[in-house]
Amino acid sequence: MTVPVLSLKDITKVYGRGDAEVRALRGVSLSVERGDYVAIMGASGSGKSTLMNILGCLDVPTSGRYHIDGTDVGSLDERRLAVLRNRKIGFVFQSFNLIPRMSALANVELPMAYGGVGAADRRARALAALEQVGLSDRVRHEPNELSGGQQQRVAVARALVTAPALLLADEPTGNLDTASTEDVLGILDGLSASGRTIVIITHEDDVAAHTKRVIRLVDGQIIEDRRQAPVDGLPPRMPEVIA
Amino acid sequence: MSRLEILRFALRGLAANKLRSFLTTLGILIGVAAVILLVAFGEGASQSIQQSIQRLGANTLTISASFAGGGGGAGGGRVSAGQNAGPRTQARSLTLEDARALTDREQVPSVRSVSPVVTANSATAVHEGASHPIAQLVGTYPSYFEATNKPVESGTYFVNDDVIAARKVMVIGRTVAEGLFGTADPVGKPVSVSGVPFTVIGVLKESGSTGMQDADDVAIVPLPAVQQSLTGFGALGSIIVQATGADATDSAQAEVTAVLNQRHGITPTGTADYRILNQATLQETVSSTIGIFTALLGAVAAISLLVGGIGITNIMLVTVTERTREIGIRKAIGAPRSAILGQFLLEATVLSLVGGLVGVAIAFAGTRFTIAGISPVLVPSSIALALGVSVGIGLFFGGYPANRAAKLRPIEALRHE
Ligand SMILES: Nc1ncnc2c1ncn2[C@@H]1O[C@H](COP(=O)(O)OP(=O)(O)OP(=O)(O)O)[C@@H](O)[C@H]1O
Ligand SMILES: [Mg+2]
Numbered sequence A: 001m002t003v004p005v006l007s008l009k010d011i012t013k014v015y016g017r018g019d020a021e022v023r024a025l026r027g028v029s030l031s032v033e034r035g036d037y038v039a040i041m042g043a044s045g046s047g048k049s050t051l052m053n054i055l056g057c058l059d060v061p062t063s064g065r066y067h068i069d070g071t072d073v074g075s076l077d078e079r080r081l082a083v084l085r086n087r088k089i090g091f092v093f094q095s096f097n098l099i100p101r102m103s104a105l106a107n108v109e110l111p112m113a114y115g116g117v118g119a120a121d122r123r124a125r126a127l128a129a130l131e132q133v134g135l136s137d138r139v140r141h142e143p144n145e146l147s148g149g150q151q152q153r154v155a156v157a158r159a160l161v162t163a164p165a166l167l168l169a170d171e172p173t174g175n176l177d178t179a180s181t182e183d184v185l186g187i188l189d190g191l192s193a194s195g196r197t198i199v200i201i202t203h204e205d206d207v208a209a210h211t212k213r214v215i216r217l218v219d220g221q222i223i224e225d226r227r228q229a230p231v232d233g234l235p236p237r238m239p240e241v242i243a
Numbered sequence B: 001m002s003r004l005e006i007l008r009f010a011l012r013g014l015a016a017n018k019l020r021s022f023l024t025t026l027g028i029l030i031g032v033a034a035v036i037l038l039v040a041f042g043e044g045a046s047q048s049i050q051q052s053i054q055r056l057g058a059n060t061l062t063i064s065a066s067f068a069g070g071g072g073g074a075g076g077g078r079v080s081a082g083q084n085a086g087p088r089t090q091a092r093s094l095t096l097e098d099a100r101a102l103t104d105r106e107q108v109p110s111v112r113s114v115s116p117v118v119t120a121n122s123a124t125a126v127h128e129g130a131s132h133p134i135a136q137l138v139g140t141y142p143s144y145f146e147a148t149n150k151p152v153e154s155g156t157y158f159v160n161d162d163v164i165a166a167r168k169v170m171v172i173g174r175t176v177a178e179g180l181f182g183t184a185d186p187v188g189k190p191v192s193v194s195g196v197p198f199t200v201i202g203v204l205k206e207s208g209s210t211g212m213q214d215a216d217d218v219a220i221v222p223l224p225a226v227q228q229s230l231t232g233f234g235a236l237g238s239i240i241v242q243a244t245g246a247d248a249t250d251s252a253q254a255e256v257t258a259v260l261n262q263r264h265g266i267t268p269t270g271t272a273d274y275r276i277l278n279q280a281t282l283q284e285t286v287s288s289t290i291g292i293f294t295a296l297l298g299a300v301a302a303i304s305l306l307v308g309g310i311g312i313t314n315i316m317l318v319t320v321t322e323r324t325r326e327i328g329i330r331k332a333i334g335a336p337r338s339a340i341l342g343q344f345l346l347e348a349t350v351l352s353l354v355g356g357l358v359g360v361a362i363a364f365a366g367t368r369f370t371i372a373g374i375s376p377v378l379v380p381s382s383i384a385l386a387l388g389v390s391v392g393i394g395l396f397f398g399g400y401p402a403n404r405a406a407k408l409r410p411i412e413a414l415r416h417e
Helices: A048-055 A078-088 A104-115 A119-132 A148-160 A178-193 A238-242 B003-015 B018-054 B096-101 B143-147 B160-164 B174-181 B223-231 B246-264 B279-322 B324-332 B337-366 B380-407 B410-415
Strands: A006-015 A022-032 A037-042 A063-068 A089-092 A166-170 A197-201 A213-218 A221-227 B060-065 B078-080 B111-127 B130-140 B152-155 B169-172 B190-193 B196-204 B218-222 B238-243 B274-278
Touching: A006 A048, A022 A048, A022 A221, A037 A048, A048 A166, A048 A197, A078 A089, A078 A104, A078 B324, A078 B337, A089 A148, A104 A119, A104 A148, A119 A148, A148 A166, A148 A178, A166 A178, A178 A197, A178 A238, B003 B018, B003 B337, B018 B279, B018 B337, B018 B380, B060 B246, B060 B279, B096 B111, B096 B246, B111 B143, B111 B174, B111 B223, B111 B246, B130 B174, B130 B223, B143 B238, B160 B223, B169 B174, B169 B190, B174 B196, B174 B218, B196 B218, B196 B223, B218 B223, B238 B246, B246 B274, B246 B279, B274 B279, B279 B324, B279 B337, B279 B380, B324 B337, B324 B380, B324 B410, B337 B380
Parallel strands: A037 A197, A037 A213, A089 A166, A166 A197, B130 B218, B169 B196
Antiparallel strands: A006 A022, A006 A063, A213 A221, B060 B238, B060 B274, B078 B274, B111 B130, B111 B190, B111 B238, B152 B196, B169 B218, B190 B196
């Protein structure tokens, strides 16, 4: 068996201290294979975002071990962690998090700038990524000139432009209407079909229905891990879209 | 991630808030320009005053009659022989005999030459219809030229024979030469001063005027010639004594004082009826005064530079706080700490460097103007210092907020509102 893209063992996260102590994660163990498409569901406050931030190396767990692509994240120093975030992970936020006063193109180019990709190559790949999310006609627009759905598509383009091993999305459709939600999910389905590993957080069963596997969190613990499609197959809603 | 790339990010960050960047730069600009300009003015003032003093001649004492009495009074380097108090005997003016007494090798060994001087003010010289009011018509001895550092450029000096014979010959300054003769050669030409005919025998080398008085608007003639025709054989205006060397001025002053006290009947407690201006003492006093003055100016300017620096810190703190979320996003997509640190450090450095360079340019432009008769003189070290300090301020004061930004964990930065 190949090395899993993600592998968590007994991850816990405690916020605060004393009376204010919150145990957001209470021992989460999880393994995600290459090509899987996972939805993490659960009630508000169940620890989904906390888990996602740890997966994206934006935060550090209180205890437990975490490997990405076989690399032990806990053993990395600040500089290597930055490289890891840059090369292996693409993160899509619920609140888009584009950099203001920078064009869509510049926003998508940014991770490659930090990754040391040459200017011409960078431009070509950013344009290709924007085309992939259907925004070729909006490359010069700044975030405040784009609709929420368009901003989120720019954010997806930014996350996938470095061809990361892992695409993480924390409620990517939480702020979007149905049509935009369908746009974004269509893009994610396409990425999954092309073999990308994706983990998304969602509240909505409709969104979860697009994925191959659904994990349910309650009070910082996994209480259900259900597979709805094989890892190496197409995402379950894909055929419908094609048909 | 290349340096150029980080610089581009920094410039973009600055451009995003143009007015703020401009105002911050302005603070540094004013500080740097003020430091350089004020120091340049101090230096200019110092040089111009030193020049005026040097024009008194090297190692000279100027003795002049003092009827004011009672010591004190303004003026650096003025030294009264015999201090105040005590009843004054009848005040006597300086005479040719006083001057002769000072040539006594035994009593005044430190004196090299003695030049009695009378000055006729506002004498008008005429040559073939052209007339020029000579600011200073000096009657003296040949030693005057050397003592007061006035070399002849064309023609000759007058000599002792001319003095004995009271010949009506004249050495004129550049301003007088131009006033009377234009571009023609004045040597050998006749000039009449208040109806008295003189012959020009030499033209002084231009000494260059600084500030108030034109040192080239002068004519020098043998002492008796001017006494006979213009001033009469009365008191001398002053006596210029040249010491044998730079280290002999003080002893020369003591010797001269002793001789004159004796001749004028001044008791050790009495008030002298003459005063001695010692060029060396004057120069020291003036240069130390100006040094303090320049240092004060520089300090005031340095404070404004510091205030400019605090402005940069302030702006960088605001910028970093305001853009914490942006920093979080950048870190989340893989910006290393060095890139974040570099970007904000560069923003601060560009602000201070641009401010500093424009400040230097403005200071350069400013030093072309002459203000109150003082032409500023750029001091290169002040430019280096001001620029160095402004960039240092950028790095140092920008470094703190930049480092704070770079150290944030991505999630902390992202949660910042
Ligand atoms: N920075 C923090 N400091 C203290 N407690 C926190 C912090 N972040 C989250 N928590 C707590 O941790 C628990 C899990 O939060 P988390 O954001 O992971 O929930 P979630 O499942 O993403 O909820 P939602 O669906 O509303 O986004 C919550 O009880 C929350 O109050
Ligand atoms: Mg959440």
